Amino acid sequence: MNHEEILEKINQILIEEFEVDADVIANDNNLKESLDLDSLDYVDLVVLIESNFGVKLVEADFANIVTFNDFYTLIETKVAAK
Template sequence: MTKEVIIDKINDFLIDEFEVEADDIAPEANLKDTLELDSLDFVDLVVAVESNFGVKLVGEDFVNVKSLQDFYDLIENKLG
């Protein structure tokens, strides 16, 4: 799976499942602040990643994830 496909899938489920405005989605966007994701949303995000990519995420995976770009990279590394 290419990085572009990963980014497109993530952006699609952020828009569809988390009601994030498409204009707010940018690589430098902060997951908590800009996208307004709370702790419950992160649980839903883990479920969405598992169903869309077939990879499991745990809390430790998010330690260094601040921006959307960090999240893209995390998924790419998990798939790699």
């Protein structure tokens, strides 16, 4: 799975599952502020990412996640490592 496919899949999940407006999804936007998800939504997001990409995410993975680009890079790194 290449970079563009990963971004497209993540954005599709955000738009379809969490009803996020596509306009707020931008590489440098703050992920948490833009998504405005509660803690349960974040758990759902982790489950969806894990099941769609076949990766395992742990709380420590999110320590340095600020922007959408940070999130994309995390998933890309996890996918490449599997």
